[in-house]
Amino acid sequence: MIVQGDVFFTRARLLPREAKAVERTARGYVIAEGEATGHAHVVADEVNLYEKDGVLYLRTTKTVEVRHEEHKPVSLQAGTWQVGIVREYDPFLEEARRVED
């Protein structure tokens, strides 16, 4: 597992069927973008990025770097990678949801 802030990459053996290609943007391939800050995890090199059921998959034939404004780069070796976003629990929200007043 390779972790950069709130994004983590795990090796995937296969690319899911019917995964759709994600277009490159002016910034490169955007893996995840912060809503508040505008900071993003981005691959500037040429890779193939796919999406299936809200999950991104990155396929590369060479080692590439993922960059982010507040984290040092991480490198992904050739292969297929599944992109994960870390989850967080909001105790106050969960409590608010449970309240029945």
Added chain:
Amino acid sequence: MCSECAQIAFYHRVLMAEKNQESFELANSLLPYYLKETSNLAGGINNAKGLENFSGYPETVFCRLYEQNILNGFEPSLSKFIMSSFDREAINSYLEDRRMFIGDNTWHALGFGELYRAEEGWNNFVRDKSQLINSSLNALQPYYEWWIDGKTASEPTDILESDLDRFQSLFPILYFSLIYLSKYSKTSRIIKDIALNRQFGRTFVCSNDSWLQRKAFVCCIREEGVRFISDNVRNVRCALIYHALLKIDFGLHDLQELKNLVSGEKSHFPVAVELSNVSHLIDFMILMHTPSDLLDPTLILKVKNAERRKELVGKIGIERVISKLGGRIIDSWNGYELLELDIPDMSIRPKYLKMKNPSIGTYHFEGVPPEITACKEALSWRVGGLEWNPEQLT
């Protein structure tokens, strides 16, 4: 809490959920109130369509459609969507009831499909503003004299079933009229009369009465500001202030004035519980208007309502809350700390994982479920249950 305040409290929860793009559960029992008050009519219908009781509310939805059309102009897609949201029989029954109306012929137009199918049909109907203003006044004035001033002076049991039928068949016209006047004749006395009638609280037999009153009240506040309440404080129902607090974006000055009114005029409000709800909401809204860096994080200990506590934590920031409240370290591992907060009246003890960004050296906190007891367990949960053993971590 009175049933109306309970519904308003539910609506507050829905408002917050919509604002934060969170899901919420809509029950059949809350459906009428939701359809009456949702700020996004099409989205609200979508949320409500799956409920068993939805098919029973074409009248409410048509009233909301009139409101949208009067305030924002005819929207063909919304009309089409509404017409397709109910079965044909329900639509025809609604339209037929409008055509059967005995009285001002102006209102028969509400019973014909052309009014809802094309912009031209709607525009033809609303072309003559002065006539519609007169018709609206002529609809609301007898309603007030007959239904409010006359019948509701007695006990609800004195209202005959035929009276109730008459009121229900009249209601879409009353709603249209009130919204129309609120747009084109805002200073009409009848709007104030409806807004200020205190008898609703004791004797209303139909929730449409209080719906109409809520609309009238908000219209008066928008027109006159908080002064409308201070000038009429003895005749204002407390639930209406509660409602207005959610519908109108009051500034800090207005909130402070409202606070003074509520705390200074306690004897004029009939139900202490209602007053307490309103007072707490005003206090909370004043807090939410205060710049976050001026807020003391320990305030969250004083807020008992879970919804509001959540909002306040969001505003203050969990980092400041934890820094101020401390938190007990229940596990440490490899530079990580698992902290537990003890907040009185909370059903769980919130847990946070304190971690360092190894790239820039800053610390931050992330919430983890209450059953987690160790840092490694928290880290694994964070990545969906995978083993926490990163080859690279930045």
